[in-house]
Amino acid sequence: MKNLPETFGCNVFSFKAMKERLPENIFLKVRETISEGHRLDLETANFVADAMKDWAIEKGATHFTHWFQPMTGITAEKHDSFISVAEDDKVIMNFSGKELFKGEPDASSFPSGGLRATFEARGYTAWDPTSPAFIKEGVLCIPTAFMSYSGEALDQKTPLLRSMQAINRQSKRIMKLFGNETGGVKTTVGAEQEYFLIDKADYDKRKDLIFTNRTLFGCKPPKGQEMDDHYFGSIRPRVAEFMADLDDELWKLGVPSKTEHNEVAPSQHELAPIFTTTNIASDQNQLTMEIMQKVAERHGLVCLLHEKPFAGVNGSGKHNNWSICTNDGDNLFEPGDTPYDNAQFLLFLCAVIKAVDDYQDLLRVSVATAGNDHRLGANEAPPAVLSIFMGDELSEILDAIENGSAYDKKEQSLMKVGVHVLPKFPKDMTDRNRTSPFAFTGNKFEFRMLGSASTISSANTVLNTIVAESLRSYADRLENSADFEEDLHKLIRKTIKDHKRIIFNGNGYGDEWLKEAEVRGLLNLKTTPDALNTLVSPKNIELFEFHKVLSKTELEARYEVYMENYCKTINIEGLTASEMIRRDILPAISSYIKNLSETVTLRNSALGSSKKSYEEAVITRLTDISANVYNLTNNLDEKLITAKDVKNIKDKAEVYKSAVISLMDKIRVLVDEAERLCSAEFWPYPSYGKMLFSI
Ligand code: ADP
Ligand code: MG
Numbered sequence: 076m077k078n079l080p081e082t083f084g085c086n087v088f089s090f091k092a093m094k095e096r097l098p099e100n101i102f103l104k105v106r107e108t109i110s111e112g113h114r115l116d117l118e119t120a121n122f123v124a125d126a127m128k129d130w131a132i133e134k135g136a137t138h139f140t141h142w143f144q145p146m147t148g149i150t151a152e153k154h155d156s157f158i159s160v161a162e163d164d165k166v167i168m169n170f171s172g173k174e175l176f177k178g179e180p181d182a183s184s185f186p187s188g189g190l191r192a193t194f195e196a197r198g199y200t201a202w203d204p205t206s207p208a209f210i211k212e213g214v215l216c217i218p219t220a221f222m223s224y225s226g227e228a229l230d231q232k233t234p235l236l237r238s239m240q241a242i243n244r245q246s247k248r249i250m251k252l253f254g255n256e257t258g259g260v261k262t263t264v265g266a267e268q269e270y271f272l273i274d275k276a277d278y279d280k281r282k283d284l285i286f287t288n289r290t291l292f293g294c295k296p297p298k299g300q301e302m303d304d305h306y307f308g309s310i311r312p313r314v315a316e317f318m319a320d321l322d323d324e325l326w327k328l329g330v331p332s333k334t335e336h337n338e339v340a341p342s343q344h345e346l347a348p349i350f351t352t353t354n355i356a357s358d359q360n361q362l363t364m365e366i367m368q369k370v371a372e373r374h375g376l377v378c379l380l381h382e383k384p385f386a387g388v389n390g391s392g393k394h395n396n397w398s399i400c401t402n403d404g405d406n407l408f409e410p411g412d413t414p415y416d417n418a419q420f421l422l423f424l425c426a427v428i429k430a431v432d433d434y435q436d437l438l439r440v441s442v443a444t445a446g447n448d449h450r451l452g453a454n455e456a457p458p459a460v461l462s463i464f465m466g467d468e469l470s471e472i473l474d475a476i477e478n479g480s481a482y483d484k485k486e487q488s489l490m491k492v493g494v495h496v497l498p499k500f501p502k503d504m505t506d507r508n509r510t511s512p513f514a515f516t517g518n519k520f521e522f523r524m525l526g527s528a529s530t531i532s533s534a535n536t537v538l539n540t541i542v543a544e545s546l547r548s549y550a551d552r553l554e555n556s557a558d559f560e561e562d563l564h565k566l567i568r569k570t571i572k573d574h575k576r577i578i579f580n581g582n583g584y585g586d587e588w589l590k591e592a593e594v595r596g597l598l599n600l601k602t603t604p605d606a607l608n609t610l611v612s613p614k615n616i617e618l619f620e621f622h623k624v625l626s627k628t629e630l631e632a633r634y635e636v637y638m639e640n641y642c643k644t645i646n647i648e649g650l651t652a653s654e655m656i657r658r659d660i661l662p663a664i665s666s667y668i669k670n671l672s673e674t675v676t677l678r679n680s681a682l683g684s685s686k687k688s689y690e691e692a693v694i695t696r697l698t699d700i701s702a703n704v705y706n707l708t709n710n711l712d713e714k715l716i717t718a719k720d721v722k723n724i725k726d727k728a729e730v731y732k733s734a735v736i737s738l739m740d741k742i743r744v745l746v747d748e749a750e751r752l753c754s755a756e757f758w759p760y761p762s763y764g765k766m767l768f769s770i
Contacts, residue, residue, distance in 0.1 A: 084329035096126040120172030128170035131215040141178035141200035142216040144231040145185040188632030231532035238539035241622035245546035265350030269391035271379040277761040278377040288381040294747040296764035340388035341767040382526040383449035390450035391527035398519035425570040426545035432577035434541040435461040436609035441537040443603040445644040447526035457512035462579035464511030477571040510583035604728040645731040659759040667757040
């Protein structure tokens with residue numbers, strides 16, 4: 076891209092664009108209202124809408140859409156053109172403040188988890204002025220929240236925005252106690268996105284990729300990722316061209332894509348943006364995933380965002396780097412220069428420790444999808460058990476506070492909160508552990524359990540809310556304190572004592588850790604249905620209701636939607652496996668058996684049948700395999716029918732989780748063996764070797 080500083084964000088209706096187009100008094104009003112999170116009045120909104128429309132039309136846009144994120148996990152848009160008919164049948168381009176504020180898409184085809192019954196088909200979208208509008212493919216996209224007519228959230232953005240308000244409220248209470256009268260805080264996120272790229276021609280030949288986004292079969296190639304030669308390796312030309320094009324597109328949309336590199340698995344890559352306010356980061360991540368897929372197609376590639384597209388090599392995740400920042404730009408997880416600042420830092424740190432321990436279940440729920448189940452707990456991804464990596468230095472400080480012992484060995488003075496200055500934690504000191512699901516990395520936390528295909532909204536909604544809850548309990552305690560410093564010290568000590576079981580600095584991938592975690596009483600929710608059941612526990616409903624993030628009804632609806640989503644995903648996988656077996660795999664095996672049998676017959680007639688040939692061995696094994704596969708597939712089909720008929724969603728998920736998945740696993744082992752035995756010429760699908768090593 077030429078002249079990046081000028082073209083960056085050229086398709087975004089940013090403050091800069093607004094400033095150029097709005098009367099100064101209106102611009103100042105808009106900027107202030109937006110940064111303070113208030114609502115714009117209709118008159119001002121009319122000015123904004125008009126300026127936005129003119130700007131968009133100049134950029135070639137003819138349509139606008141309220142861009143929203145229903146609970147499908149992807150984004151939705153319905154395009155309306157700007158045209159309206161004026162007097163004399165003349166067509167004019169129009170866009171009002173009312174249209175900017177509110178849209179009314181038909182909500183009946185979006186998942187609502189039963190909420191639909193109470194509001195019928197109607198739903199509405201409401202402008203989120205804190206996330207800038209942008210132009211994508213000739214359409215002005217306005218980020219919006221999506222709600223039922225009675226105001227219940229039907230999307231991912233609404234609870235995220237509410238959780239940002241919750242953490243803002245509680246953080247302000249705490250900061251006030253330290254004499255920091257801040258205008259407000261927001262959470263910030265940088266979401267590192269992993270993905271695979273494969274050739275489109277290979278993709279088109281695989282029904283499993285087309286229907287389920289992952290390979291359901293495929294034997295391991297002779298080479299996987301064991302040589303570690305892909306990670307940070309030199310980027311091949313075709314991929315480099317894709318990345319350059321992708322950056323170009325993202326930059327125009329104001330997405331600050333910063334780092335692109337090869338990941339551990341062959342054909343796996345990562346993109347990291349510069350962090351920004353959480354709801355914008357979330358919108359930008361959705362946009363990034365969409366643009367990645369579109370740009371890949373232009374390069375004859377397919378971008379796979381599934382958490383585990385290939386067995387036997389690493390899956391893909393998202394690293395959600397999260398912090399709290401004042402509106403003035405101070406990062407609250409940056410240890411300060413004065414003892415008082417440090418005490419505040421320690422209290423916020425403790426709030427996170429307490430939150431992660433108290434709400435392990437919710438953090439696990441926030442990353443629970445059928446796809447991510449393949450990854451969490453597999454040997455390269457963080458386990459399904461939550462723990463926090465603090466690094467040795469910070470852990471020593473926390474130990475010293477808990478035990479009232481000396482931290483600085485030289486001074487031999489007792490560690491006292493509010494008195495001692497903490498050292499700065501250099502990033503390389505704290506970020507050596509890559510196996511932790513939740514790591515403190517010097518001045519932010521990195522939550523690594525998120526799946527690559529999911530929205531980051533759920534995880535951040537939970538993070539914001541649970542930390543808000545810790546802060547609330549601290550503020551309740553400290554606001555009425557007679558001796559603030561003493562009580563603060565006690566509170567920090569107590570938090571460390573009560574919650575240190577969640578801190579683990581060792582290897583999170585080892586089996587020993589899972590045993591140790593069990594001894595410590597930490598949760599190990601292995602599958603999505605196990606995790607989802609905790610979403611609607613009384614403790615969690617109380618949390619979300621108290622902080623006004625999600626009501627009981629909304630949570631119950633979400634539980635339904637996510638459970639249904641899980642069941643539907645496994646159902647499609649089961650049906651796809653069955654179709655591939657019956658229509659492609661078994662016929663391929665039969666053809667190959669026939670081919671070998673003809674060879675044997677011909678050779679026998681030429682040489683006599685005295686010699687045992689390799690063909691006979693292969694024919695025998697393939698015959699056994701195909702008979703077993705056939706029987707198991709019949710069982711699979713039966714189970715899929717049974718599961719469909721189960722009414723209760725919890726029982727239904729159980730059938731998919733135990734019966735369907737285990738049958739599919741058994742079948743896969745056999746099919747993969749058959750692939751190894753079959754002539755490549757007869758096998759109906761491109762191999763792992765071809766897909767992973769050919770671009
Ligand atoms: P890595 O984790 O690969 O070592 P970095 O730590 O440099 O990479 O950055 C990872 C991500 O963390 C980037 O997206 C970066 O913008 C983001 N990040 C850095 N500081 C913050 C912060 N204060 N809040 C949220 N995200 C941050
Ligand atoms: Mg990282």
